[in-house]
Amino acid sequence: MPRDSTSLRCVLQCRLASFAAAALLNVAGLSLAHALPHVPDKDGAVLAELSAGTRYADVSARRLARGRVDVAIPLAQFYVQQSRLSGDLRFLGYAEAVLAPWMQQSPPNPDVLVLQATLQQSRHEFSASLTTLDQALGIRPADPQALLIRATVLRVLGRYAEAGAACGQFSRLVESRLAALCIQGLLGLRGHLDSAYSSLSQLSTQGWLSSEKSWLYSELGEMAVRLGRNEEAERWFQQDLRLAPTDFYARAAYADLMLRQGRPKDALSLLIGQESHEPLLLRIAIAQRQLHDQALEQSSARLRAAFAAELQRGEAVHRREQARFLLEVENQPNLSLAAALENWSVQHEPDDVLVLVQAANAAGRPEAAAPAIGFVQAQGQSDARVESQMAWSASR
C-alpha cells in the first residue's frame, strides 16, 4: 500500500482507538461467552478446587463478624492475605464485605481503615487508598502499617518526595532493616541506584523473617535489572521465589527478564501452571508468540476476554498489562500507545516508563513518551532497559 493508505490506516486507527479498544475487545469477550459452554462427560469431573475462605460454610464466620469488630478485623486480614497468596481479587471483595458495616462506624476503627486502604491499593484505587490512609493517620498518626502503605502508593504514583516523608516517619517506628528497605528502595528511584543497590545487597539477613527477605530480594532483583546486571537479577529473583513461590510480582519480573534475553522457553517453564493469573498469562502469551506456539491463540483469547471485562467494569487494574498485550501479542502499536499513555497518567513505576517508551517507538511516535522521559530525567532515574530502547530508537 502506498504511503497515503498507510496514513489513512493510522487516521482510522487513531480516531477509532477508543471505539476499537472497547468494541473489538468487547466482541471478543462476548463471543467467548457464547462459544464455549459444554457438558462435562463425567459426574466426577472436578470443576473447581476451593481454597480456604471460599466455602459456603465460611458465611457463618462472616455473620459473626457483622457484630464483632474483633472478629471482623482478623477475618478481613485473612482475606487480604489469601488474596496476596493466591493473586485472587475475589478475596478483596470478601474483605470489603466484612469491613463494610464497620466502615459506617463513626469514628471508624483505624485498623479497619488501614485494611480498607490496603484493599483499595491492591485494586489500584490509589487516590481512594490515600484518602482512607489520611483518615486512619488522623486517628492514629504513628501507625507504621498505614505509613508503609502510604509510602508504597506514593512511590507507585511517582510522588517520591511525599513517599520519602512517609518512609521517614515509618523508619522511626520500626526496626532498622524495614527502614532501610523503605528508604533505599526509594533512593534507588531518585538517582542513587548504585549506592542503594550496594547498601541493600550488603545487608545481613540474619534473623530476618522470610517475608522480609522476600521483599529485600525482589527489590534487589528489580534494582539489578535497572542496572543491567542481569545475572545478579536472576540470582535475586531465584532466591526470592525459593522463599516465596507466590510472589507473583517477582515471578513476572523474572519472566520479563528472560523474555528480554530471548529465552521464551525458560520463561514458559517458570510460568507453568500460572495461567489463571492475568499478568503471568500475559508473559506466557508473549513467550508463546516468540515461539510461534499454537497455544497462543487460547492464551490471547483469554486475555482479550479478561481485558474486555475490565474495560466494561470501568476499572483498569491492569492498564500496563493491557498496553503490553496490545504491543507484544496483538501487534497494535497505536492502540498500545494509547493504553500506555493512559497508564502513565496514573502510575509512574519504571515498568510504566518502559512500556510507554516501547509503545511510542513501535508506533513511530517516540515524542509521545516525552512525559515519561522528562520524569525519569528530572528524578535522575536510570534504567538500562529504557536506555537501550532509546538508543535503539535514536539509531533509526
Place this chain on the structure above:
Amino acid sequence: MNKLRNLLLLTLLFAGPVAQAHIASNGFLTLNVQGPRISGSIELAIRDGELAVGLDHDGNGQVTWGEVKSSEAALQNYVRGHLRLAAGESSQCQISFGPVEVNDRIDGNYLWLPLRGECATEVKRLFIEYRLLDVEDPSHRGLLALTANGSAQTGVLGGTARARQFELNDPSTWSAFFEYLRAGIWHIWSGIDHLLFLLSLLLPAVLMRRQDRWDAVPIAAPAFVNIVKVVTAFTLAHSITLSLAAFDVVRLPSRLTESVIAASIIIAALNNVFPRITAGRWRIAFAFGLLHGFGFASVLAEMGLPKGARLASLVAFNLGVEAGQLAVVLTIMPLAYLLRATDFYRRGVMPWGSAAIACLALFWLVERAIF
C-alpha cells in the same frame, strides 16, 4: 492490638511493594430481546456459585460436575431471587432456565445457565435488577451484553447501580451512522488513488479533442454533462462492488484489486497524454469503478460492519465516499473550467499533470504487485 499490628505488617511485606492480582468477580449476563420474549444466559463462576448456594456437598474442597447438577434447582432459585427482569415498573418477566453447562474462562470454570424471560408486554425498555452476590462480595458485577432489534449495548450491573433500565431503541445507531459517514469521507480524501483516477478522467471534461489537439469547450453545458456522466458512472460502479464485497457475495484478493486500481490510474492518465478514447470516458469510469469498489470494501472490512446495522453502516460509508468525492469535484472542476482556455491548462496540466499521475501510479503498481 500490638500482635495484630505485627501480623498486618507481615501481610503487607509479603507481597513486596506492589500488589498484583487477577480479575475481579464478574457474572456475565447475555440477553436478547424479541418482542415480549427474552432469551440468553447467565454465567457465574463456580467459586461464586459456592458462596451463593453451597455446591461442595461433601465438603472435600472440590466441586464436581455431579455436585453442580444436584444443585441446579438451588442455583435457579438463587438467580430467580436475585435477578429481576421487567418490561416496565410493574410488568415483571417470568424467568425460566435450561439445563446448566460449564464454561472455561481465565479464572476458572463458570456455570452457564441458559435463561428465558416471558414478559406480559412487548419490551421497549428493559428494567434489570441485579443483586447476585451483593452480600457475599460487594465487588461482584454483572457484565451485561444486551441485543434487541439488531442493535447491541453493554452495561455493568450491581454495586451501587443495582437497578438499571435500558432503552431498546438504541440511539447509538445514529452515532454509528455518522462514524461510518466520516470514515467514508476520510477514506476518499486520504486514499488519494481513487481521486487521482477520477481526476484523470475529469481533466479533459472541460476540453474537446480536435485534430490531435485539446481545445476548450465553448460553453459550460457539455463540460457539465461530461462531469456528471463520469462521476455518476464511477459512483454507480463502485457502489455495486462495495455492496457485493461488504455482504461477502464476491471477494477478491486485496493485492489484485490494489494493483488493478493502480493500473486503472495509469490507463486513465495516459489516455490524456496519448488520447485513444476521447468520447464516452464514462465507460472507463464505470469499468474501473467496479474495481475501486473492492478497494473501498477492504477499508470497510478493516473497520468491520456492526451486526444489525450492516446495511445502514454500508450506506453511510458509501454516502461519505460520495460526499468526499463530490466536494473535491466541486472544488477542482470550476477551477478547471475557468482555466480551460489557457496554455497552462491545455499544454501544462493536461499532458504533464497526467504524466505525473501516471508515474506515481506506476510506482504504486510496482509496489503493490511486487512487494
